[in-house]
Amino acid sequence: MGVGAAEAQFHVLAVDDSIIDRKLIERLLKTSSYQVTAVDSGSKALEFLGLNDQDDQGTIAEAPSVSLNNQHQDVDVNLIITDYCMPGMTGYDLLKKIKESKFLKDIPVVIMSSENEPSRINRCLEEGAEEFFLKPVKLSDVHKLRPHMMKGTSMEDEADIKGVEEIQSPEKTRTQYNGFDVVS
Amino acid sequence: MDAVAQWRKQWFDYTQYLRLEGFLDDQFAQLKKLQDENSPDFVVEVVSLFFQDSEKLLNNMARALEQNVVDFKQVDACVHQFKGSSAWIGAMRLKNVCINFRNYCEAQNLEGCLGCLQQVQQECSALKNNLENLFRLEQQIVAAGGSIPVME
Numbered sequence: 001m002g003v004g005a006a007e008a009q010f011h012v013l014a015v016d017d018s019i020i021d022r023k024l025i026e027r028l029l030k031t032s033s034y035q036v037t038a039v040d041s042g043s044k045a046l047e048f049l050g051l052n053d054q055d056d057q058g059t060i061a062e063a064p065s066v067s068l069n070n071q072h073q074d075v076d077v078n079l080i081i082t083d084y085c086m087p088g089m090t091g092y093d094l095l096k097k098i099k100e101s102k103f104l105k106d107i108p109v110v111i112m113s114s115e116n117e118p119s120r121i122n123r124c125l126e127e128g129a130e131e132f133f134l135k136p137v138k139l140s141d142v143h144k145l146r147p148h149m150m151k152g153t154s155m156e157d158e159a160d161i162k163g164v165e166e167i168q169s170p171e172k173t174r175t176q177y178n179g180f181d182v183v184s
Numbered sequence: 185m186d187a188v189a190q191w192r193k194q195w196f197d198y199t200q201y202l203r204l205e206g207f208l209d210d211q212f213a214q215l216k217k218l219q220d221e222n223s224p225d226f227v228v229e230v231v232s233l234f235f236q237d238s239e240k241l242l243n244n245m246a247r248a249l250e251q252n253v254v255d256f257k258q259v260d261a262c263v264h265q266f267k268g269s270s271a272w273i274g275a276m277r278l279k280n281v282c283i284n285f286r287n288y289c290e291a292q293n294l295e296g297c298l299g300c301l302q303q304v305q306q307e308c309s310a311l312k313n314n315l316e317n318l319f320r321l322e323q324q325i326v327a328a329g330g331s332i333p334v335m336e
Contacts, residue, residue, distance in 0.1 A: 020233055020269045027218045114268045136211050136272045
């Protein structure tokens, strides 16, 4: 844990039907200090997230005061990383279900695959996947996850402010140099 | 040269041999990076899991290829999974045989598949021996109070 470890640990849900892949992904994530829950299928992932397979999302939308954190499992997942090729529900199917869900669509999803197929990669990215990792996944890949997990947290606001400041400073420099007060 | 130094040198020579012969590639070094004080037996655990899993997969492949009407898609699915697992532990030669194997599956070439199956079994056996040797060497180093060199 580095500086700023006052933040809660990020929680990643890993989905893969292969026991070896699950073990490796889990270790890669834990080495990067993430809390990990690993499941072996898309349907188990949805179950964990509080969304049933035959779910009628209309019902959830109608239920009063139901939010992601108030669902019966009180699950707080910051990122979902899933294998593409799985029997039954593929990683792509899972991605779609998550993005179609009012309560889950903002959770970043990363797809993994051992196949380097451009059409597959594009399809996933178009459906809203943040990243597509080729297996075997490396530690350097896992490092790419952090910015995605920062979305939707107070960290994001901080980052936004910094971004705005950075945009403004060149202006300030320019105005100082020119000696004019430019209002942007 | 004391015992530890001698074994460490042996370790270096052996890992170099394994890499030159293509038994292991860079991914194995990546695997070792994931091992630390919190997970001191990680590599051995993964490798054991791999060989357990591969035995099951190889049996499935063999059985599928014995059928009167061979379901090449099923065989391919097994090989695909096996190739994936092999890649995770850096088993380069195994991975390469799997690539050929999948091509034969796609071509529905039974003879080619059977040949590949035999090759996979042989490579798997050889890799198992090699890794057992490597791990034994590492155990000796640690037992003698030395530390296992860092790969790469």
